């Protein structure tokens with residue numbers, strides 16, 4: 539897919555406040571607070587008509603580039619509920635905890651690992667300077683129950699991370715498809731965490747969606763594949779953002795590394811919240827398959843067809859979030875620029891055209907001229923079969939362009955009086971507001987080339 543053009547940023551380029559994105563999302567139907575009429579639920583959101591389009595495009599593009607384009611990668615879709623022993627084997631029952639403190643004075647709550655060191659040492663609230671209470675430990679797994687009869691119900695969990703299904707299905711995938719090491723299994727799926735400090739809109743939620751690649755390798759090839767996927771995933775995010783200087787790697791320090799990990803990197807993106815994790819690249823070694831072999835009693839080792847060597851494969855994991863991608867892309871794309879005609883500023887979402895929720899808007903110049911309206915509706919009906927198209931004849935053409943700019947529609951097609959004479963339409967591009975005349979018969983190909991990934 540073509541890269542988004544770089545938008546050079548300087549130290550003075552302001553970061554977009556999260557509130558602007560929250561307001562846009564609500565106003566234009568991207569994201570709504572869940573159960574809003576009952577007062578909402580902290581850390582849980584619903585996606586509206588435009589949000590679901592954007593989200594689907596983001597998911598599909600990940601799947602296309604990770605699964606469809608790789609002969610040695612397959613996909614699965616695992617269930618949200620698994621056997622409870624899975625979470626013992628994975629270590630989540632014992633270790634999936636956050637330690638948090640409350641401020642005695644302002645009652646704010648903080649994760650200890652997110653507090654500046656001096657506040658931890660001085661036991662002082664970073665917001666009001668008040669005294670902090672004794673730290674408490676919380677497990678993040680969400681419990682649920684299977685069965686109807688009290689006393690016979692089995693307690694289990696909504697999955698705390700999506701990737702466990704991949705380890706559980708590893709042996710089935712090897713036996714039922716023709717994959718051979720090195721190969722990968724991908725999945726996109728919901729995860730649930732009782733986050734103690736949900737917030738910052740979609741950034742930290744209690745129900746969210748992850749995308750994972752678990753890439754299985756021979757131990758002798760671990761380093762080369764780790765480097766390969768680290769670079770590949772970085773390039774993938776880089777291709778989607780305007781502010782190229784706001785993406786970097788952060789290497790995990792020795793105190794953050796799991797005991798089996800030789801190295802780990804976060805791909806981080808800088809927003810008004812500072813540098814924050816977008817995706818993690820993890821060296822998981824043989825930890826997951828060994829633990830599930832041990833806890834289930836099933837041997838999850840792999841036999842090389844050629845050498846007959848039998849071993850537990852090592853794993854490179856790339857694990858990112860659909861919702862964080864959604865939020866980061868909106869923060870990256872949002873811009874308010876002065877109106878060249880001196881009226882209100884223009885709000886524009888510079889989303890990659892292939893991800894934009896609406897690809898084209900079809901606009902008759904005037905709604906009281908029947909011929910213009912009929913031609914425009916016919917064009918819209920044709921385009922609708924190929925891409926998400928919107929027909930709009932309400933308000934003057936300038937306002938209609940603005941409405942589309944604000945939701946990131948890359949192209950607007952205007953049907954005017956010249957159209958009736960020579961069958962050409964005006965195609966107006968979102969970012970530079972340039973306009974070209976295109977013949978109606980060539981319009982589908984013209985747009986498809988620009989709004990699909992290939």
Ligand code: ATP
Pocket residue numbers: 699731733740741742743744746747748815816817818857858859860861862
């Ligand atoms: P953090 O340190 O921010 O809590 P994490 O290291 O626990 O994240 P992982 O368990 O590695 O995150 O999850 C992989 C990805 O899932 C993250 O990179 C992020 O994009 C996404 N993610 C994790 N927790 C949340 C959440 N509560 N809400 C939204 N997305 C999340």
